[in-house]
Amino acid sequence: MNTVNDRTRDIGPFIPQEDDDMLICRCEEITKGEIRQAVHDGMWTLTEIRRYLRTGMGLCQGQTCSKLVKSIVARELGVSPAELEPATSRVPMRPIEMRVFANETKEEAYED
Amino acid sequence: MKTRAEVIIIGGGIIGCAVAYYLAKQGQKDVIVLEGSDHIGNGGSSRNGGGVRQSGRDVRELPLVMYGIKHLWPTLSEELEVDCEYHQDGNLRLGKTEKHREILTRLADNARGVGLDVRMIDGDEVRQINPYLSDEVICASWCPTDGHANPLTTTLGYYKMARRMGVRFISGEEVTQLRVMRGKIRQVITKNNVYEGDSVLVAAGLDSREILTSVGIDIPMTNSLLECLVTEAQPHMFDQMLGTAEADFYGHQTKHGSFVFGGSSGLERYNKDNGMVSNSSKTAPCICRGIMKYFPDLAGAKIVRTWAGWMDASADGVPALGKVDEIPGLYVACAFNGHGFGIAPAVGEQLAKLILTGKTDISLYDLRYDRYKAKI
Numbered sequence: 001m002n003t004v005n006d007r008t009r010d011i012g013p014f015i016p017q018e019d020d021d022m023l024i025c026r027c028e029e030i031t032k033g034e035i036r037q038a039v040h041d042g043m044w045t046l047t048e049i050r051r052y053l054r055t056g057m058g059l060c061q062g063q064t065c066s067k068l069v070k071s072i073v074a075r076e077l078g079v080s081p082a083e084l085e086p087a088t089s090r091v092p093m094r095p096i097e098m099r100v101f102a103n104e105t106k107e108e109a110y111e112d
Numbered sequence: 113m114k115t116r117a118e119v120i121i122i123g124g125g126i127i128g129c130a131v132a133y134y135l136a137k138q139g140q141k142d143v144i145v146l147e148g149s150d151h152i153g154n155g156g157s158s159r160n161g162g163g164v165r166q167s168g169r170d171v172r173e174l175p176l177v178m179y180g181i182k183h184l185w186p187t188l189s190e191e192l193e194v195d196c197e198y199h200q201d202g203n204l205r206l207g208k209t210e211k212h213r214e215i216l217t218r219l220a221d222n223a224r225g226v227g228l229d230v231r232m233i234d235g236d237e238v239r240q241i242n243p244y245l246s247d248e249v250i251c252a253s254w255c256p257t258d259g260h261a262n263p264l265t266t267t268l269g270y271y272k273m274a275r276r277m278g279v280r281f282i283s284g285e286e287v288t289q290l291r292v293m294r295g296k297i298r299q300v301i302t303k304n305n306v307y308e309g310d311s312v313l314v315a316a317g318l319d320s321r322e323i324l325t326s327v328g329i330d331i332p333m334t335n336s337l338l339e340c341l342v343t344e345a346q347p348h349m350f351d352q353m354l355g356t357a358e359a360d361f362y363g364h365q366t367k368h369g370s371f372v373f374g375g376s377s378g379l380e381r382y383n384k385d386n387g388m389v390s391n392s393s394k395t396a397p398c399i400c401r402g403i404m405k406y407f408p409d410l411a412g413a414k415i416v417r418t419w420a421g422w423m424d425a426s427a428d429g430v431p432a433l434g435k436v437d438e439i440p441g442l443y444v445a446c447a448f449n450g451h452g453f454g455i456a457p458a459v460g461e462q463l464a465k466l467i468l469t470g471k472t473d474i475s476l477y478d479l480r481y482d483r484y485k486a487k488i
Contacts, residue, residue: 002149002303005284006281007275007283041276042281045151045283047150051268052265052268054368058416090418091391091418092416098403098411098415101400104394104397105397
């Protein structure tokens with residue numbers, strides 16, 4: 001946490017790759033090329049990538065693609081994936097209908 | 113690592129990024145932005161509900177936000193080469209009781225006094241604009257030039273462009289104090305380094321208070337929690353920004369199709385949060401109940417994600433902006449009170465101008481940092 005990260009460090013140019021149009025985040029339909037380009041636009045943390053591109057923001061909330069995104073970003077930055085902190089997981093674990101979520105105040109214990 | 117620049121900006125949120133961008137655009141590229149956390153735009157900039165609105169605001173900050181909506185927002189996506197998802201389809205501020213009508217009418221009257229086109233409409237007219245609203249809604253203020261945008265892409269868009277133009281961004285650099293030398297601001301001290309600049313802008317949200325205290329400036333503000341939730345993508349329903357007289361919730365449908373709504377439980381001041389910005393289990397259900405009263409059709413929409421954020425709430429509800437008279441070279445931009453997103457482009461452009469020329473197009477006098485007085 002809170003590691004000094006100078007965003008002007010040279011990570012080299014963006015070089016197009018053959019599989020850049022491969023879908024990585026299937027929920028939000030984000031490709032490998034878009035993720036790599038975002039790194040060159042300055043998005044150097046998984047949290048920034050997610051906010052910029054919506055990777056991991058769809059129905060599965062990143063449970064499918066977050067590892068893949070991490071390895072792509074790490075390779076582009078030239079660092080080990082272990083150095084990248086995962087984006088924060090958010091409540092709820094599974095999508096919940098509003099009418100169900102809203103029921104938290106029912107006090108059945110008092111009904112007798 | 114280079115630690116000297118003409119301008120040092122403390123805070124890599126939308127304000128810091130926007131000021132950096134407009135400085136670079138106006139020719140000043142020797143700028144360092146210091147972000148305390150690991151991520152650019154990690155505070156309110158990424159956690160707000162995306163409102164780009166004028167209605168409901170205090171008249172002291174209205175001229176700035178009106179200027180931004182007229183001159184900056186319409187071309188922002190093009191300028192930042194990112195989709196800011198800006199929609200200018202109006203804002204309905206909804207009321208369900210006569211008391212709500214009084215609150216909304218007063219706000220609308222005040223705003224019209226400074227030239228904003230906002231008027232009160234009745235329940236039927238509200239449902240002509242937005243047919244999904246329930247019959248409980250009896251009135252609303254309607255401001256057709258309000259709208260909404262995507263705070264994430266907008267904040268990171270400013271960052272991307274400023275960085276591309278040569279501004280130096282350093283994250284993970286938590287500022288601990290400022291230092292005055294020869295009667296002027298000079299040093300910015302972090303946990304790891306000492307930076308030097310001729311001008312220093314403090315735009316660090318809540319943390320601005322402690323940073324400014326190190327040079328004897330105090331802006332009375334405190335933290336206040338708000339929470340947001342987002343649904344799965346829904347078929348397109350409406351494009352307006354929505355709020356309510358009692359602020360039970362606010363939000364809009366995004367370009368992506370999801371609905372983003374913000375709100376609170378009313379228990380925020382007493383939440384057990386261990387000093388972290390975190391959700392309370394009571395709040396999202398409370399926001400859902402609020403939403404369903406206004407939008408019965410959304411009861412089946414699934415919530416996929418919730419999050420929380422701190423607002424920097426000042427003693428009088430509007431930001432502290434401009435130059436600090438006692439310390440030449442020092443500027444502040446903080447205490448946005450949870451509505452800093454929509455006003456950010458105007459603040460960024462005007463502060464860049466202030467730093468470069470000493471002047472602004474819009475007067476910042478009513479928002480000066482030393483305006484806070486005791487009640488008697």
